Amino acid sequence: MEWVIAKYNYFIYIILMMIGLWAMIGKNNLVKKVIGMSIFQTAIILFYISVGTKRGSTIPILEHGHAEAANAAESIINAADYANPLTQILMLTAIVVGVSTLGVALAVIQKIFKEYGTVEEDEILEQIR
Amino acid sequence: MFFELFPASVVEQAPVLVVAIPLLSALVISIVGVVNQKYVLPLTILSMAGSLIASLITLQRVIEHGPISYHLGSWIPPIGIEYFVDHLNAPVLVLIAAVSFLTAIYSKDVIRSEVPDKIPSYYVIYTLLVTGLLGITITGDAFNLYVLLEVAALAAYGLIALRGGRAYMATFNYIIMGTIGAGFYLLGVGYLFIKTGSLNMLDIGQILPAIYSGNAVLVAFILVMLGMWIKMAFFPLHGWLPNAYTYAPTATSCLVAPLMTKVSVYVMIRIMFTIFSADFAFNVLKWHNIIVWWAVIAIVSGSLFALAQRNLKKMLSYIIVSEIGYMVGGIWLANRDGITGATYHIFSDAMMTLCLFMAVGCICYKAKDCSFENMRWVFRRMPVTMAAFIVGAFSMIGIPPTCGFFSKWFLLSGAIKADHWGFALALIFSSLINAVLFFRLFEIGYFGKLRESKEGQEPSHHHQPKISVKEAPLSMVVPLVVVAMSLIFLGLYTNEIVTNLIDFVIPKGLMDVGS
Numbered sequence: 109m110e111w112v113i114a115k116y117n118y119f120i121y122i123i124l125m126m127i128g129l130w131a132m133i134g135k136n137n138l139v140k141k142v143i144g145m146s147i148f149q150t151a152i153i154l155f156y157i158s159v160g161t162k163r164g165s166t167i168p169i170l171e172h173g174h175a176e177a178a179n180a181a182e183s184i185i186n187a188a189d190y191a192n193p194l195t196q197i198l199m200l201t202a203i204v205v206g207v208s209t210l211g212v213a214l215a216v217i218q219k220i221f222k223e224y225g226t227v228e229e230d231e232i233l234e235q236i237r
Numbered sequence: 238m239f240f241e242l243f244p245a246s247v248v249e250q251a252p253v254l255v256v257a258i259p260l261l262s263a264l265v266i267s268i269v270g271v272v273n274q275k276y277v278l279p280l281t282i283l284s285m286a287g288s289l290i291a292s293l294i295t296l297q298r299v300i301e302h303g304p305i306s307y308h309l310g311s312w313i314p315p316i317g318i319e320y321f322v323d324h325l326n327a328p329v330l331v332l333i334a335a336v337s338f339l340t341a342i343y344s345k346d347v348i349r350s351e352v353p354d355k356i357p358s359y360y361v362i363y364t365l366l367v368t369g370l371l372g373i374t375i376t377g378d379a380f381n382l383y384v385l386l387e388v389a390a391l392a393a394y395g396l397i398a399l400r401g402g403r404a405y406m407a408t409f410n411y412i413i414m415g416t417i418g419a420g421f422y423l424l425g426v427g428y429l430f431i432k433t434g435s436l437n438m439l440d441i442g443q444i445l446p447a448i449y450s451g452n453a454v455l456v457a458f459i460l461v462m463l464g465m466w467i468k469m470a471f472f473p474l475h476g477w478l479p480n481a482y483t484y485a486p487t488a489t490s491c492l493v494a495p496l497m498t499k500v501s502v503y504v505m506i507r508i509m510f511t512i513f514s515a516d517f518a519f520n521v522l523k524w525h526n527i528i529v530w531w532a533v534i535a536i537v538s539g540s541l542f543a544l545a546q547r548n549l550k551k552m553l554s555y556i557i558v559s560e561i562g563y564m565v566g567g568i569w570l571a572n573r574d575g576i577t578g579a580t581y582h583i584f585s586d587a588m589m590t591l592c593l594f595m596a597v598g599c600i601c602y603k604a605k606d607c608s609f610e611n612m613r614w615v616f617r618r619m620p621v622t623m624a625a626f627i628v629g630a631f632s633m634i635g636i637p638p639t640c641g642f643f644s645k646w647f648l649l650s651g652a653i654k655a656d657h658w659g660f661a662l663a664l665i666f667s668s669l670i671n672a673v674l675f676f677r678l679f680e681i682g683y684f685g686k687l688r689e690s691k692e693g694q695e696p697s698h699h700h701q702p703k704i705s706v707k708e709a710p711l712s713m714v715v716p717l718v719v720v721a722m723s724l725i726f727l728g729l730y731t732n733e734i735v736t737n738l739i740d741f742v743i744p745k746g747l748m749d750v751g752s
Contacts, residue, residue, distance in 0.1 A: 129417070132417065155424065155427055159427065198380055212394050212395065213409070216405055216409050217409065223405055
């Protein structure tokens with residue numbers, strides 16, 4: 109049990125990811141599939157962000173970074189006080205990618221709806237056949 | 238010397254120009270497209286030509302001086318993003334640039350008939366797709382690779398969906414599968430980042446050997462591989478490919494079919510031998526036998542599915558599925574010949590897929606439809622197209638001197654040296670199926686015989702309609718002929734390509750690895 113609590117962030121992201129995967133593969137409604145896709149991507153983002161945090165750390169923005177740079181004693185920066193900025197930057201990019209994928213997917217669904225008059229996969233497949 | 242024609246600064250910056258030229262011209266094209274549609278295509282062709290020249294310069298520099306490391310913005314790796322060009326990806330860059338250059342010329346007339354109202358946006362997305370593919374190939378940064386993977390994928394979704402009709406549903410499935418694939422890759426990179434604290438491929442490759450036994454590294458490898466296998470449509474994960482490639486506009490199929498899957502195979506090789514090592518993939522894991530058998534299943538089932546199709550483009554799409562099996566299997570054979578064959582097959586398969594898709598595109602352009610019906614008497618209607626089609630088909634079957642023969646030869650000898658009779662048999666079986674597939678088409682094309690139309694429609698020999706030569710427009714036929722000739726040239730220069738480039742790809746110490 110302790111093992112689960114110590115690594116709870118991994119469990120949460122895996123559960124979220126599985127929900128997303130299940131929705132993407134198992135759901136019949138195309139919009140629900142896209143929602144699943146969003147959950148899937150968010151789970152990965154959560155994973156990255158949780159990996160970058162440290163106990164008792166704050167957001168990776170230097171307080172008094174420039175103003176007191178002259179004051180050598182106070183401008184010592186302790187890396188352990190800040191979350192890892194790299195994972196956050198990576199995820200900013202991943203969010204942008206996710207949003208554009210979502211946009212393309214929704215645009216395609218709109219086109220599918222105009223073409224077939226429905227967003228249920230089985231009804232569309234019936235019309236194609 | 239090719240690159241002595243250019244100023245030193247151009248030669249110095251060539252690696253970044255390969256990607257920057259199409260990226261910036263996508264912006265220019267989108268602006269010019271609003272003003273005047275006439276200049277869109279020439280601009281696209283020009284940017285592809287620029288990219289091709291830059292990639293040729295890079296290739297020559299790599300051959301003469303060894304691998305190039307280009308630091309973007311002069312940030313030193315592993316902090317900054319590095320473009321890393323070696324003997325493996327320099328020729329892949331040339332391949333991508335050459336295919337997209339020829340396809341851009343080819344698309345001139347066919348796009349006008351298929352998506353007449355969206356020509357400027359088509360070429361903007363086209364250039365972006367090429368940017369993405371070139372970026373995937375050239376980058377030395379694992380996360381940068383993910384971003385460009387998605388750039389290429391998003392552009393591909395757009396290019397496929399532009400056709401409308403059934404393409405929408407095919408695109409939707411592609412989006413879902415493509416996102417899962419890229420997601421797995423990203424997750425795998427995350428695990429690697431946790432263990433090594435680095436995203437630079439070479440840097441990760443140096444840190445990893447000390448911790449090969451860890452579970453997180455194993456999970457990372459599985460996730461990254463799974464992601465790439467979805468992206469390359471390795472057999473049970475191939476569901477998205479056939480429909481997407483069949484219902485796409487012709488020019489899109491010609492661009493996407495040879496490149497997307499092959500670039501994914503390149504990424505797989507890069508991951509296996511640069512991020513990880515041959516030692517990890519073959520000695521620590523010891524899975525290569527299972528994966529080669531998996532590839533055998535992929536080859537056989539891809540061929541059988543192809544046999545069941547009655548649509549030219551769909552048949553070719555299933556052949557791609559089986560060719561992916563060749564490449565994955567060849568690499569996992571874990572010996573020199575297998576890896577040589579698989580790497581060489583990236584180039585030969587890309588060119589012959591391009592050749593066949595272009596030829597089929599010409600036939601479909603004249604007939605407005607891709608069913609086997611339209612192949613009747615096509616030899617008399619389109620002799621030049623069919624000559625190129627025959628070259629492509631022979632290469633696919635593996636008849637010398639086309640390049641398909643040589644890659645198959647390497648793969649076969651690799652399979653025999655690894656004592657993997659299953660893979661050897663699968664290769665022969667798939668070649669035979671390909672022979673059946675294409676000779677059936679030749680029969681229909683030459684004699685006008687359709688086995689299905691027995692119900693008294695017409696015994697073809699009695700009233701053969703008067704048929705005059707009606708080739709597709711020159712803009713389509715010329716690139717097709719160039720590609721068909723390149724198949725033979727690639728075949729004739731196999732030895733040079735292998736000794737100058739592919740020999741460097743083979744990981745050191747492979748001899749004492751595996752079987």
